[in-house]
Amino acid sequence: MSYVNNIRMFVRVYELGSMSAAARDQRTSAAVASARISELEKHLGVRLFNRTTRSLQPTENGRIFYEGARKVLEAIDEAEAAVIDVTQNPRGSIFVAAPLGIGRRFIAPHVPAFKEAYPLIDVRLRLSDRNVDLTAEGLDVAFHLGLLDDSTLKVRLIADCPRLLCAAPAYVARRGMPADGAALVAERHDCLNLRFPGAKEFQWTLQTPDGPRRYEITGPFESDDGDVLTGWALDGQGIVMKPVFEVADHLRSGRLVPVATATPPMPTQLSVLTQHRRLRDPKMRLFTDFMVTRIKADMAAQVAGLRIAS
Numbered sequence: 001m002s003y004v005n006n007i008r009m010f011v012r013v014y015e016l017g018s019m020s021a022a023a024r025d026q027r028t029s030a031a032v033a034s035a036r037i038s039e040l041e042k043h044l045g046v047r048l049f050n051r052t053t054r055s056l057q058p059t060e061n062g063r064i065f066y067e068g069a070r071k072v073l074e075a076i077d078e079a080e081a082a083v084i085d086v087t088q089n090p091r092g093s094i095f096v097a098a099p100l101g102i103g104r105r106f107i108a109p110h111v112p113a114f115k116e117a118y119p120l121i122d123v124r125l126r127l128s129d130r131n132v133d134l135t136a137e138g139l140d141v142a143f144h145l146g147l148l149d150d151s152t153l154k155v156r157l158i159a160d161c162p163r164l165l166c167a168a169p170a171y172v173a174r175r176g177m178p179a180d181g182a183a184l185v186a187e188r189h190d191c192l193n194l195r196f197p198g199a200k201e202f203q204w205t206l207q208t209p210d211g212p213r214r215y216e217i218t219g220p221f222e223s224d225d226g227d228v229l230t231g232w233a234l235d236g237q238g239i240v241m242k243p244v245f246e247v248a249d250h251l252r253s254g255r256l257v258p259v260a261t262a263t264p265p266m267p268t269q270l271s272v273l274t275q276h277r278r279l280r281d282p283k284m285r286l287f288t289d290f291m292v293t294r295i296k297a298d299m300a301a302q303v304a305g306l307r308i309a310s
Contacts, residue, residue: 013049046065090120094141094284096140099144101226118283134274145270160267161269164265166258167238178260184204194222203215204217206263207265212266
C-alpha cells in the first residue's frame with residue numbers, strides 16, 4: 001500500500017504544483033511528501049520533478065508517468081468501490097465545496113443527518129463564493145450557483161433559480177425607486193457587486209423587451225461573500241442582485257423590496273458537479289442524492305407563497 005500512497009502523493013504534487021500544497025491535501029507533512037516522491041523516483045530509477053528552492057517542475061519522465069499513474073489510481077478507486085457493500089458499509093472521506101450562502105443554508109444543516117445515516121463517511125466541507133477547480137483542489141463534489149460553460153465534469157441540475165434586484169426601503173426613500181436597468185446607470189445607483197480575485201463580472205445582465213442586455217453598474221462596496229452584500233443591502237447601503245431563495249425571508253418582512261422590476265436579472269441555476277472518474281464511488285452517489293433531495297425541499301419551502309410584485 002505504501003507504493004500506492006507514493007503514487008497518490010506524486011499525482012497530487014503534479015496537479016497542485018507544490019510539495020507543501022500536496023502534503024496539506026494528503027494530511028501529512030512536506031517532509032513526508034518529499035520522502036515519498038524520492039522513494040518513488042528511486043524505485044523507478046528516474047527523476048520525476050526538477051526541484052529548486054523556488055520552483056518545482058515535472059520532468060518529461062514525470063509527465064509520462066503522471067498519465068499512467070492517474071489511470072492506476074482511478075482503477076484502484078473503482079476496484080475498491082466495487083467491493084464495498086453500498087447499503088451496509090460505505091466509508092471514507094468526501095471533500096465538498098459550495099458557495100457560502102448555499103453551504104450555510106442548505107448543506108451544513110444536513111451534514112449531521114448524513115453522518116448519522118452513514119457513520120463511516122466523513123464530510124470535509126469547504127465554503128467559498130469563488131469558482132473552484134475540483135481537480136487542482138482535491139475536491140470530490142462541488143455545488144455551483146451560476147450558468148455553466150461547457151464542462152468536462154458531470155453536471156447534475158438541482159434547481160432553476162430566479163433572481164431579483166432588491167434594496168432596503170431606507171435606500172429607496174433616499175435615492176428613489178429605479179424603474180429598470182437604464183435607470184440604475186443613468187441615476188448612478190449604488191450597486192453592491194459580488195467580486196473575488198480573478199472575477200470578470202463588472203456588469204449585470206438584465207432581461208429587457210429586446211432580450212438580455214448588460215449594464216455597467218457602479219457602487220462604493222463589493223465583496224467576495226454574498227452574505228456580506230445582503231447585510232449591506234439590509235443596512236440601506238445599496239442595491240443587490242440575489243437569487244430569490246436567499247432573500248425570501250427579508251422580502252416577506254419588508255426589510256428588502258424589489259427594485260428595477262421592469263428589467264429583472266437573468267435567472268441562474270444551482271448544480272452539483274462531480275469528476276467523471278468519481279461517479280462509481282458509492283459514497284459520492286449517496287452524498288449527492290441525499291443533499292439534492294433536501295436542498296430541493298428546503299428551497300421550495302423557502303419561497304413558498306412568496307409573490308414578487310412587478
